[in-house]
Amino acid sequence: MSFAAPDRLHRSAEFIRLQRNGARFQTRHFVMYAGILDSDAARTRLGVTVSRRIGNAVVRNRVKRRVREIFRTNMRAMLPAHSSVVVIARAGAGTLESAAIGDELSLAARNLGGRIAGRR
Numbered sequence: 001m002s003f004a005a006p007d008r009l010h011r012s013a014e015f016i017r018l019q020r021n022g023a024r025f026q027t028r029h030f031v032m033y034a035g036i037l038d039s040d041a042a043r044t045r046l047g048v049t050v051s052r053r054i055g056n057a058v059v060r061n062r063v064k065r066r067v068r069e070i071f072r073t074n075m076r077a078m079l080p081a082h083s084s085v086v087v088i089a090r091a092g093a094g095t096l097e098s099a100a101i102g103d104e105l106s107l108a109a110r111n112l113g114g115r116i117a118g119r120r
Helices: 012-021 057-078 098-119
Strands: 023-026 030-035 045-049 084-089
Touching (some): 012 030, 012 045, 012 084, 023 098, 030 098, 045 057, 057 098, 084 098
Parallel strands (some): 045 084
Antiparallel strands (some): 023 030, 030 084
């Protein structure tokens, strides 16, 4: 249950294509896009975007670490194989505890997982 380089979205074109063509779910502190970018991808992949409006570098990196850990432990199992996910943090995400982040992202993953599976 690691989170290595093949588990990440790397190129901005992947982020943009997923935001344009993927399914979208919005919570109070996060926006999540999910879809199938490449059916040859070995695993479900994650990309995280946290802007400067969320806080300083320490706060932004903490949010990214928490989102990655929740993806690694919980969300990956809720999404179909070979799917890709982009999580965008919104205002207030920097003040949340890990449990609150996990609750919001789990809700979004359950919703999007069913919608992606229905599209295939």
